[in-house]
Amino acid sequence: MTIQELLELFEYDRWATDRVLDAAEAAGQVFAANQGASVGSARDLLIHLGDAQLRWLQRCAGEPARRDPLDRYATVAETRGHCHQANARLRDYVASLRPADLEREVHYTNLQGLPDAILVRQLLLQLFAHGVHHRAEACELLSLAGHPPEPVDLLVFYRTQVL
Numbered sequence: 001m002t003i004q005e006l007l008e009l010f011e012y013d014r015w016a017t018d019r020v021l022d023a024a025e026a027a028g029q030v031f032a033a034n035q036g037a038s039v040g041s042a043r044d045l046l047i048h049l050g051d052a053q054l055r056w057l058q059r060c061a062g063e064p065a066r067r068d069p070l071d072r073y074a075t076v077a078e079t080r081g082h083c084h085q086a087n088a089r090l091r092d093y094v095a096s097l098r099p100a101d102l103e104r105e106v107h108y109t110n111l112q113g114l115p116d117a118i119l120v121r122q123l124l125l126q127l128f129a130h131g132v133h134h135r136a137e138a139c140e141l142l143s144l145a146g147h148p149p150e151p152v153d154l155l156v157f158y159r160t161q162v163l
Contacts (some may be wrong), residue, residue: 045141
């Protein structure tokens with residue numbers, strides 16, 4: 001995987017999250033209502049995505065990862081701002097990498113307090129897959145509430161975006 005391909009994946013991540021948030025604007029209180037998803041609500045799932053991106057960036061910088069409460073953003077606009085900020089920082093980080101950096105090992109303490117390590121390329125692919133997983137959950141919650149997002153398929157992104 002090249003740095004350019006990773007940048008495309010995280011540009012897709014921003015685009016797909018925006019599509020989910022666009023649907024959330026019409027969903028009203030359903031967006032923040034706990035619907036029993038793995039992290040609670042569609043809002044919580046999207047905040048969790050941004051938080052995970054920031055947490056891994058902290059680990060890459062050798063800093064301890066923070067866990068903030070998910071309900072700190074009440075509105076779709078606040079959630080969008082958080083997701084945009086996290087994604088921009090992530091894309092800036094990826095753009096700063098050299099190809100050899102992808103094979104660098106990041107040592108960190110996991111959320112259970114245990115030491116762990118992962119290669120930069122592996123953690124970036126994990127972040128991408130993590131986003132796809134939780135965004136799909138948010139899409140399902142919004143769809144069940146009658147507010148389905150526009151398609152978020154990677155193929156649709158490639159067909160509609162100029163990269």
